[in-house]
Amino acid sequence: MYLDCMIKIPEAPGKISLITKGNTTYVRYVAERVYKPDKKYTSPNHKVIGKLAGASGDLMIPNENYLKYFGALDIPEIRNNVRRSSCIRVGAFIVIRKIMEDYKLPDILSKYLGKRDCGLFLDLGAYSIITENNAAQYYPDYAYNHPLLTEKMHIYSDSKISDFFASIEDDQRIGFLNEWNAGRDHREKIYISYDSTNKNCEAGEIQMVEFGHPKEDKGLPVFNYSIAYDTYNKEPLFYEQYPGSIVDISQLQFMLEKANGYGYKHVGFILDRGYFSKENIGYMDKCGYDFVIMVKGMNALVKELVLENRGKFEEERACNIREYKVFGTTIKRQLYATDTEDRYFHLYYSEQKASAEREQLEAKIERMKKCLDQWKGQTRTIAEGFKTYFNLEIYDKDGTFLFAREKEEAIIEEKRLCGYFVIVTSARMSAREALELYKSRDASEKLFRGDKSYLGNKSLRVSSDEAASGKIFEEFVALIVRNKIYTCLKAEMKKLDKKPNFMTVPAALSELEKIEMIRMTDGRYRMDHSVTATQRTILNAFDIDSTYIKKASDELSRLLYNCENERPLED
Numbered sequence: 001m002y003l004d005c006m007i008k009i010p011e012a013p014g015k016i017s018l019i020t021k022g023n024t025t026y027v028r029y030v031a032e033r034v035y036k037p038d039k040k041y042t043s044p045n046h047k048v049i050g051k052l053a054g055a056s057g058d059l060m061i062p063n064e065n066y067l068k069y070f071g072a073l074d075i076p077e078i079r080n081n082v083r084r085s086s087c088i089r090v091g092a093f094i095v096i097r098k099i100m101e102d103y104k105l106p107d108i109l110s111k112y113l114g115k116r117d118c119g120l121f122l123d124l125g126a127y128s129i130i131t132e133n134n135a136a137q138y139y140p141d142y143a144y145n146h147p148l149l150t151e152k153m154h155i156y157s158d159s160k161i162s163d164f165f166a167s168i169e170d171d172q173r174i175g176f177l178n179e180w181n182a183g184r185d186h187r188e189k190i191y192i193s194y195d196s197t198n199k200n201c202e203a204g205e206i207q208m209v210e211f212g213h214p215k216e217d218k219g220l221p222v223f224n225y226s227i228a229y230d231t232y233n234k235e236p237l238f239y240e241q242y243p244g245s246i247v248d249i250s251q252l253q254f255m256l257e258k259a260n261g262y263g264y265k266h267v268g269f270i271l272d273r274g275y276f277s278k279e280n281i282g283y284m285d286k287c288g289y290d291f292v293i294m295v296k297g298m299n300a301l302v303k304e305l306v307l308e309n310r311g312k313f314e315e316e317r318a319c320n321i322r323e324y325k326v327f328g329t330t331i332k333r334q335l336y337a338t339d340t341e342d343r344y345f346h347l348y349y350s351e352q353k354a355s356a357e358r359e360q361l362e363a364k365i366e367r368m369k370k371c372l373d374q375w376k377g378q379t380r381t382i383a384e385g386f387k388t389y390f391n392l393e394i395y396d397k398d399g400t401f402l403f404a405r406e407k408e409e410a411i412i413e414e415k416r417l418c419g420y421f422v423i424v425t426s427a428r429m430s431a432r433e434a435l436e437l438y439k440s441r442d443a444s445e446k447l448f449r450g451d452k453s454y455l456g457n458k459s460l461r462v463s464s465d466e467a468a469s470g471k472i473f474e475e476f477v478a479l480i481v482r483n484k485i486y487t488c489l490k491a492e493m494k495k496l497d498k499k500p501n502f503m504t505v506p507a508a509l510s511e512l513e514k515i516e517m518i519r520m521t522d523g524r525y526r527m528d529h530s531v532t533a534t535q536r537t538i539l540n541a542f543d544i545d546s547t548y549i550k551k552a553s554d555e556l557s558r559l560l561y562n563c564e565n566e567r568p569l570e571d
Contacts, residue, residue: 354419
């Protein structure tokens with residue numbers, strides 16, 4: 001990342017050189033010399049520390065490598081002499097600011113970050129939501145044509161932003177999470193959806209980043225990131241960050257303790273199949289928590305349930321859960337031999353799922369068959385997975401593979417199991433209620449999708465543990481706001497006769513970005529035109545009308561005029 005300043009090229013005799021690629025000339029520094037035994041000489045290890053700037057040839061724009069090898073710079077943290085765009089985009093900003101204020105985020109964050117840093121923190125959240133990007137180097141471009149929440153709408157440099165994330169302390173993050181959760185619903189019973197993902201890391205020596213079990217393997221080290229989500233009130237509650245080598249199933253008990261510490265007593269948990277284990281269920285029983293959990297795979301217990309009940313409910317109208325296109329029934333029994341509690345097994349059948357799984361099974365067997373045909377007459381080790389569907393004939397003396405026969409009965413039995421799935425609950429409820437609860441995870445799943453796809457957070461590009469923690473904290477707060485945008489739009493769309501394509505979060509924000517103010521000859525910003533019918537429909541989701549927009553834009557016009565002219569704020 002290049003810093004927002006120009007400096008003289010450092011004096012380091014014999015270690016500084018220039019190299020031109022395209023239209024850019026880079027400044028290189030010999031960081032070290034490496035001896036190569038095969039060639040019997042030392043070779044310089046060049047690092048680019050900046051790029052040439054200005055016509056004089058003695059100035060450059062430094063990057064982070066410069067800081068590594070030459071130490072800190074006195075870089076201005078506020079972009080000076082920056083005149084804002086003559087066209088300011090205000091629509092999405094007004095909506096995001098209102099959500100932040102409704103949640104009292106400025107009040108809570110200012111307690112722990114201070115007023116100045118709170119403004120920058122929230123601006124970075126708005127930036128990631130609106131632009132679907134979190135790269136610090138592009139933030140000044142966003143600030144150029146948007147209102148800001150910083151004091152006097154200061155535009156901070158990208159170098160200040162990098163330093164800012166690293167400056168956020170654990171006490172500040174923990175203080176916010178404690179206060180945020182203290183203000184959530186603790187009276188009504190709620191179900192908390194808990195899910196995790198992992199993120200790649202592309203820079204820095206970060207302790208929590210390890211090679212683990214990535215859900216999207218790019219060959220990079222990862223860290224794990226999980227969110228607890230209140231499905232009743234549709235709000236993120238808290239998050240966790242932990243090393244990439246720790247598997248989801250072992251982290252759950254630590255999360256349950258944290259939920260208890262935040263004061264959530266009257267709760268149940270909705271969990272994906274990755275958390276299904278005897279130990280985890282026992283721990284939830286011990287804590288007195290109800291659970292709704294998808295059973296992992298087609299294990300022996302599920303298989304037994306399916307075979308016992310197959311043909312008994314799949315065509316019964318009373319078992320038809322139409323909105324989800326499945327049939328469901330409930331069976332009461334224990335989870336395991338030593339289980340002392342009654343559990344409720346909700347067995348479902350989907351014709352659509354059955355058809356897709358049968359097709360996938362046939363395709364897999366066909367691929368295996370082609371491989372086996374190619375291996376005839378060869379001496380090789382064949383993976384155990386092939387033995388599930390094929391009897392393999394091997395010549396004993398030298399291990400030559402001769403031929404294979406399909407295990408017809410095994411394949412037929414597996415096809416019979418296609419289309420079935422099981423949800424287990426600790427509390428008594430119907431198959432419909434259990435499925436509705438589990439499907440309420442939809443919002444938290446979309447939360448993760450929004451995090452990676454729409455906040456620019458697939459990878460972490462930071463150089464320290466402190467910066468990583470600070471950026472994850474900012475990301476969580478941005479998710480709170482973006483989730484509210486999503487739930488408001490979804491609720492509003494249910495009221496509409498038609499389902500317009502502009503009511504998704506990206507489409508709605510893109511449309512709101514068209515609400516603009518332009519700078520006139522008197523230096524004042526004014527709205528370019530009235531709000532359109534499409535924009536009014538979107539704004540209705542947030543209880544905002546044209547009058548609200550006009551009042552907010554007049555306020556922003558006054559603030560922008562005073563900031564640009566360095567005047568005391570007018571009343």
